[in-house]
Amino acid sequence: MGARDADPRIEPPPTWNAEVVSAPLSAGQLLVAAPALRDPSFLRAVVLLLEYDRAEGALGVVISRPSETTVAELLPAWQPIATAPQVVHVGGPVAPTAAIGLVAVRSRDRASLPRAAFAPLPTQPMGPLLLGTVDLDADTAQVAPALAGMRLFAGYSGWEAGQLEVEVSEGAWYVLPVLPSDPFAPAPARLWRDVLHRQGPPLSLVGEMPVDPSVN
Numbered sequence: 001m002g003a004r005d006a007d008p009r010i011e012p013p014p015t016w017n018a019e020v021v022s023a024p025l026s027a028g029q030l031l032v033a034a035p036a037l038r039d040p041s042f043l044r045a046v047v048l049l050l051e052y053d054r055a056e057g058a059l060g061v062v063i064s065r066p067s068e069t070t071v072a073e074l075l076p077a078w079q080p081i082a083t084a085p086q087v088v089h090v091g092g093p094v095a096p097t098a099a100i101g102l103v104a105v106r107s108r109d110r111a112s113l114p115r116a117a118f119a120p121l122p123t124q125p126m127g128p129l130l131l132g133t134v135d136l137d138a139d140t141a142q143v144a145p146a147l148a149g150m151r152l153f154a155g156y157s158g159w160e161a162g163q164l165e166v167e168v169s170e171g172a173w174y175v176l177p178v179l180p181s182d183p184f185a186p187a188p189a190r191l192w193r194d195v196l197h198r199q200g201p202p203l204s205l206v207g208e209m210p211v212d213p214s215v216n
Contacts, residue, residue, distance in 0.1 A: 022174055025175055027051055027122050028048075031048075032046050032175075034174055045064055045065065046191045047063070054161065054162075057161045061153045064191040065090040065189075066090075067090050070087055074099065089152065094157060097155070102134075103132060104150075117143055121133075136152075151184060193207045
């Protein structure tokens with residue numbers, strides 16, 4: 001098999017960057033864009049993986065890109081339930097008109113939800129909150145009492161089988177654990193820096209890098 005050409009969207013990692021051991025890829029993990037990833041769709045993005053299968057590929061939503069479109073403009077029934085800022089978030093470049101609802105459900109209230117209304121992310125540890133997707137056609141009056149957070153996304157991010165593994169090996173992404181509060185952060189645009197900072201060195205130092213590495 002011939003050598004694979006380097007992806008032009010991924011710059012060689014800086015020589016000063018210490019080796020970073022990422023968590024295994026799985027649904028429920030965060031993909032945090034490394035400074036080497038220059039694709040505009042993912043520049044300093046934080047992606048929550050919703051689905052991952054080595055043989056099938058991966059799907060996730062960018063949780064750090066709020067838009068100026070309000071939830072009321074797209075799905076008015078969900079506006080009172082949406083976590084502030086109550087705007088639609090840009091989930092990624094794939095199917096930009098597709099809507100995905102991401103929620104945090106209180107574990108104690110999960111049984112009160114209609115079975116088809118909530119799909120929890122696999123492989124997440126049991127805790128007071130469960131992350132998952134919600135059926136946007138569900139009766140909001142039935143769903144709302146069980147929710148601790150809700151975000152609406154337009155579009156998603158997708159990878160073919162093997163593609164994400166290659167990008168991670170090339171240094172494009174850090175694979176990091178999610179906190180249940182991450183998808184509902186009050187300042188989503190700061191999430192990239194905040195997630196890196198809480199990891200400690202060397203990733204906390206990466207979070208201080210300017211967008212243009214040539215700027216000191």
